[in-house]
Structures are given as structure tokens and as C-alpha cells.
Amino acid sequence: MKPVKNEAIPSFSDTDLELYFFTEVLKLGSLHYGCWSDGDDLTLDKLRKAQARYTDTLLALIPAERMSILDVGAGVGDVAEAMFARGHSVTALSPDKNHAKYYQNSQVIFCNVAFEAFESTEMFDLILMSESHNYFDTEIGFQQCRRLLKPGGYLLISGKFKKQPTRLYHRVVTIEADYIRRAREHGFELLQQIDITQDVLPTLQLARQFVDDYLVPTMGLVDVYLRSAAPWKARLMKAVGKLLLAKQVRQLNPMLGSLQEHVDVDRFQEHLTYQRLLFVYAPYSLSRSMQVRP
């Protein structure tokens, strides 16, 4: 099956630049929002602790017996490693070329591939999508889960949903109620739902602080330096850059735009929720027409 390219996500040779920023610039060992405790200061150190708490509370939703788990959109592998450490056998996948190196000395099996294109003869007990279910077409995602999950297996989602349809937040492609309804149509019964919106919001506040305190002044500094050190060269670079890097310059705007969108706490709360959904795959409850495996 051909991967569906999400045009909203700027990439450079199959590397997601936003994710690259988190791992290579901020040096975070996790790519998810984290779960903050009341009263935590807004620091990178506290973000790391919140991310560890996110992983712990997520894993607490996984049944204790040893399971074969497929971690879809596994990022740099911290959640996959934590599941492996608890005795589960774990296959992780991510299409990002920058992620393969994180699994080099790992006992987690890593596949550098998009979920839509993933093929396996193995059937899994649980499929996890931690902040990855918005990266691919929802329908194809459910079809893949039906193909890859054992009957009675689990689907665990943790991530953002729209409350209602809106043109804002184009990278969040799922609407909560619609997603749960479509899951049911595919034979996934909702066992547990936890709203953790309030626990993830401080990450946005921290990001906002980072943008205001560092990113904006740094971009200003570079601009001032170029214009004062070599004014005519700066103008020439701008003109030539516009011609030669037209596509890349166009891509900067959606990236900065989506960054600004994501760091606005009020806007986030108005349009989005952050949910954890645990489903059990019960194909026997499907109507006959839906029972044929895709």
C-alpha cells in the first residue's frame, strides 16, 4: 500500500523538521507532550520529567501480561524501550530517516516505514499510537489495525483530537466523536477514555516562552547582523534566495505558522482535546459485510 503523504508536514529528505528540532536542538529523549504535575516550573528539566510521567501513565493502561506490541510512529523509541523493559516484545515503526539510529543497539525491532506501507506476517496483541494517529489517513489506519491485530487485541491511542470540524489545526485530522464512531464501525469497542488535556498544556506554555524569549530574538539578531555587516550582500541573498529556494522558503511559513498555532493555550483548549482511548478489537461484533479482512 502506498504511504499517504501529509503535505502539511514539512520534511527534508524524509526527516520531519519539527521532530528534528526536538531531538537535535532541544535534546529531548521523547517526542510527546508529557504529563505535568500541578505547580511544576516551566523548565526543560521539568518537561523531561513530565515526559517520563506521560510514558508511565500510558503504560499503566496496557494489560500486564506479556504482549506482542506494534508501536506505530514510535519516534526515538523511548516508549517502545519502556514497554520492552516491562517484558513485552515490541516492534516499532517510523518513516523518519532520522529515527533509525535510535534503535541501533536495541532489542526493539525497528522498521523504517510508514504505517500505511507496513507489512507483517505477525499478528499483534496491541497496537499503540502515541501522538501518531494524525499522521496518516484514519481509514487506512483502521484497515491496517484490523489486518495486524489478533481478535481480542487492543488499540491504544494517545493524542490530539479536534472537538468539532475546523479549518484550524490542519495537522490534527481526527475529530474525537467521529473517530470513536468510525472505530466502532471497524469493530473496535471503546473500553476506556481519559482526557489529559489539562496535563499537557504546560508544554505549550513552555514552547511559547521559548519562542518569545529565544526564537524571535535570535531571528532578529541574524537579520540585524546580516544587514549591518554586509547590507548589499544581504539584499542580494534575499533576492537570489527567493528565486533558488522558492519551495523551501514557502515551506518555512507553514512550519512557523503551525508552531505559533500550537503554542496558543486558549486556542488549543477551544478547538482541541488530548485523549487516551483504549479499544478492544472485537471483529465478531461486526456486521457480516465488514468482517472480510481488507
Ligand SMILES: C[S@@+](CC[C@H](N)C(=O)[O-])C[C@H]1O[C@@H](n2cnc3c(N)ncnc32)[C@H](O)[C@@H]1O
Ligand atoms: C510526535 S512523534 C511521536 C513519537 C512517539 N510515539 C512518542 O510518543 O514520543 C510522531 C511519530 O509518527 C511518525 N510518523 C509520521 N508519519 C507516519 C506514518 N505515516 N506512519 C507511521 N508513523 C508516522 C513520525 O515519524 C514520528 O515517529
